[in-house]
Amino acid sequence: MLAFEVKLGTRGYLSLRNTDNGVRDLDYDIIVAGGGPAGMTAAIYSGRAGWKTVLFDPMGGGGQAGTTDMVYNYPGFPDGVSGPELMELMANQARAFGVKIEYEEVQKVVHSDADAGFKVDVGHEVHGARAVIYASGTLPRKLGVPGEEKYLAKGISFCATCDGALFRDKVVAVVGGGDSALTEAVFLTKFAKEVLLIHRRDEFRAGLATVKRVETNPKIKMLLSSVVESVRGEEVLTGVSVRDLKTGETRDLDVQGLFLYVGWSPNVEPVRHLVETDEYGYVITNEDMSTKTPGLFVAGDVRRKPLRQITTAVGDGATAAWSAEKYLLERG
Ligand SMILES: Cc1cc2nc3c(=O)[nH]c(=O)nc-3n(C[C@H](O)[C@H](O)[C@H](O)COP(=O)(O)OP(=O)(O)OC[C@H]3O[C@@H](n4cnc5c(N)ncnc54)[C@H](O)[C@@H]3O)c2cc1C
Known part of the structure; x- marks a missing residue:
């Protein structure tokens, strides 16, 4: 059975340590849930800005874009680019900026309290985060x-x-x-x-x-x-x-x-209690990707928006990371 020791971390947030296997540090500045274009971009920006960042995705990343044979409308590739190749490039870029990418599915995000930040449950362990960027995309109907x-x-x-x-x-x-x-x-x-x-x-x-x-x-x-x-x-x-x-x-x-290919349902269960959703279940965010829960940002297809594409997911991811950074800096 897993046991956790809760400590106050160096930046004033909770540190969860798995006391069963010693000293493993489960704390992050930013946890990104979802490794499609939105999550990968958020991770690239967060990692590059020097925040300790992990990206969880049960598939290891790629998202819908990674299952698309050829993408012809992503800027910079006039002859098209293979979806899996594009996503592999993004994952490598995130890793190069120090982001850990792990094959995990976020089961639940709990907002512990204003100072402590978040607990992110991936089933067999719980991670601490000061900010969370949720970018889980949609599931096919x-x-x-x-x-x-x-x-x-x-x-x-x-x-x-x-x-x-x-x-x-x-x-x-x-x-x-x-x-x-x-x-x-x-x-x-x-x-x-x-x-x-x-x-x-x-x-x-x-x-x-x-x-x-x-x-x-x-x-x-x-x-x-x-x-x-x-x-x-x-x-x-x-x-x-x-x-x-x-x-x-x-x-x-x-x-x-x-x-x-008859439509998609947003995948909001792990954060449902922390966000507002529209009549179709998509998360309602502010322009800066913030939600009603301070420190929780939502990006990509899972949020209410007029156009669900790789370009817009990438834009959301960048904005979410920028907002998360602003949030962390303001909190000191
Ligand atoms: C067949 C098809 C063709 C397309 N063609 C194009 C195209 O040509 N051009 C274009 O711009 N767009 C295209 N799109 C749309 C584009 O792929 C999406 O808009 C884009 O991938 C959305 O990115 P996202 O990061 O929001 O979500 P997704 O790409 O859906 O990624 C979400 C990721 O989150 C992960 N995840 C889900 N739940 C959890 C959880 N609880 N914890 C952790 N991770 C989780 C999933 O495994 C997935 O990897 C296409 C889509 C499809 C289905």
């Missing part, structure tokens, strides 16, 4: 149709970059009508012999250039004004039932892969 739970990871995927190659010469379906759905549908044509693009409306909510790439791709077949009603299979997924919303007709289609 499911369809909520019969059969879906059974075939998650057995044909149903949220990541074409991760799983697309498993469907070489097979028929796959992509559900959604935004930029992510369309971009990934095009990506999947590298492997699949046919990609069915199923969208509930009769027009897309994506950039014109992306729509054009879809419309001109001979491997993509569009099923507009259509919804998936159920999925079926045996050991793995073998098909979907699709209803045409205009005619009411339902068709059974044979597909071996189903990629879902």
